[in-house]
Amino acid sequence: MRSPKDFFKPLAVGAPAPRHEIPFRPSRMIHFFPPSNEKMRSKVPDIVPQVDVLLANLEDGVPATDKEAARAGLVEVAQNTDFGETQFWTRVNSLDSPWCLDDLTAAVLEAGEALDVIMIPKVEGPEDIHYVDRLLAQLEAKAGLSEPLMIHAILETARGVANVEEICLASPRMQGLSLGPADLAANRRMKTTRVGGGHPDYLVRQDPIDGDIESDRTIYQQDLWHYTIARMVDACGTAGILPFYGPFGDIADVVACEDQFRNAYLLGCVGAWSLHPKQIDIAKRVFSPSPESVAHARRVVEAMGDGTGAIMLDGKMEDDASCKQCQVVLSLAKELADRDPELAEAYGF
Numbered sequence: 001m002r003s004p005k006d007f008f009k010p011l012a013v014g015a016p017a018p019r020h021e022i023p024f025r026p027s028r029m030i031h032f033f034p035p036s037n038e039k040m041r042s043k044v045p046d047i048v049p050q051v052d053v054l055l056a057n058l059e060d061g062v063p064a065t066d067k068e069a070a071r072a073g074l075v076e077v078a079q080n081t082d083f084g085e086t087q088f089w090t091r092v093n094s095l096d097s098p099w100c101l102d103d104l105t106a107a108v109l110e111a112g113e114a115l116d117v118i119m120i121p122k123v124e125g126p127e128d129i130h131y132v133d134r135l136l137a138q139l140e141a142k143a144g145l146s147e148p149l150m151i152h153a154i155l156e157t158a159r160g161v162a163n164v165e166e167i168c169l170a171s172p173r174m175q176g177l178s179l180g181p182a183d184l185a186a187n188r189r190m191k192t193t194r195v196g197g198g199h200p201d202y203l204v205r206q207d208p209i210d211g212d213i214e215s216d217r218t219i220y221q222q223d224l225w226h227y228t229i230a231r232m233v234d235a236c237g238t239a240g241i242l243p244f245y246g247p248f249g250d251i252a253d254v255v256a257c258e259d260q261f262r263n264a265y266l267l268g269c270v271g272a273w274s275l276h277p278k279q280i281d282i283a284k285r286v287f288s289p290s291p292e293s294v295a296h297a298r299r300v301v302e303a304m305g306d307g308t309g310a311i312m313l314d315g316k317m318e319d320d321a322s323c324k325q326c327q328v329v330l331s332l333a334k335e336l337a338d339r340d341p342e343l344a345e346a347y348g349f
């Protein structure tokens with residue numbers, strides 16, 4: 001383990017100094033597109049203003065035969081797009097794949113000026129982050145970058161979940177984590193056969209009515225991902241980095257997608273992935289506090305004065321702790337409103 005004194009030193013001569021804080025930028029949706037697909041690439045200028053994060057995906061979802069084309073597409077988009085306030089990320093192939101080294105090299109040397117974050121899939125432990133950390137420093141020095149690239153890891157193996165705290169604390173480059181429900185399900189040998197969301201057979205059933213097990217008992221579908229998301233949120237909070245829900249594969253089921261995203265929002269996630277244009281507005285809506293919750297938070301904070309003590313408001317006890325929750329909602333609302341005039345108006349800022 002590195003000495004805490006060395007933690008913020010660059011890992012290569014000439015590399016930029018690591019950041020001490022993750023800069024706040026709206027990140028309500030990470031919008032995936034396959035940069036090997038010319039039609040999708042041509043849509044980039046239209047999509048950029050609609051999303052908080054645009055991600056050029058090189059990994060799963062891109063056929064093996066298109067890996068080089070995807071890498072070239074990433075570079076083309078990086079070099080020819082005006083991203084404005086929108087972040088630009090890429091997901092490289094996994095560290096054990098034949099493509100990862102070339103992906104990272106091209107990403108930093110040819111797209112590094114435009115990129116904010118590099119997403120690393122199938123991270124198993126801090127050793128994976130240490131490898132990427134040093135390699136990025138060497139490449140940044142070679143490219144002459146003035147800002148360090150950040151790392152976002154996907155939590156999608158059982159070992160990764162077991163090591164989640166160490167992964168989050170492995171480098172000052174760590175920006176956040178996403179839940180990878182599809183690979184995680186496969187790695188854990190779950191029997192779900194879908195990309196995220198619930199499963200009708202994962203349930204609890206009401207007790208027998210009048211002792212009759214054949215009676216018409218209500219069933220309650222349970223959340224397969226609660227444990228992992230909650231653990232990921234705590235690990236990210238400990239390290240001062242950002243948790244995200246990942247993909248929701250049932251594109252047609254916009255209702256269940258919204259439910260899944262909202263559960264993640266309420267548990268502490270800052271955003272989710274959008275795989276299809278239909279999911280962009282869902283994420284924007286869910287991960288922006290509602291005007292009602294902002295109005296309520298403002299009332300509580302104003303009524304609480306210096307934020308200490310206990311008061312009654314509308315029949316409910318409010319105190320230091322509920323005030324802090326309201327401050328979380330208010331500060332997110334303010335940060336989003338600073339960048340979105342429609343939200344600013346809806347919130348009355």
Ligand SMILES: CC(=O)SCCNC(=O)CCNC(=O)[C@H](O)C(C)(C)COP(=O)(O)OP(=O)(O)OC[C@H]1O[C@@H](n2cnc3c(N)ncnc32)[C@H](O)[C@@H]1OP(=O)(O)O
Pocket residue numbers: 032033034039040043047057060061182183195247274275276277
């Ligand atoms: C488990 C994981 O790792 S998840 C991450 C990996 N998977 C991905 O990244 C998938 C990303 N999404 C996609 O590739 C596509 O959305 C698909 C393949 C799922 C569906 O694509 P299509 O069959 O074209 O969907 P559909 O016909 O509904 O698309 C409607 C329009 O939206 C466009 N579109 C679809 N997805 C996207 C996208 N992600 N970004 C931009 N535009 C898109 C289509 O090109 C189409 O445009 P058109 O009306 O001009 O023809």
Ligand SMILES: CC(=O)C(=O)O
Pocket residue numbers: 060121154156179180181182183184246247
């Ligand atoms: C997100 C992702 O990569 C997965 O679910 O496998």
Ligand SMILES: [Mg+2]
Pocket residue numbers: 060121156180182183
């Ligand atoms: Mg995956």
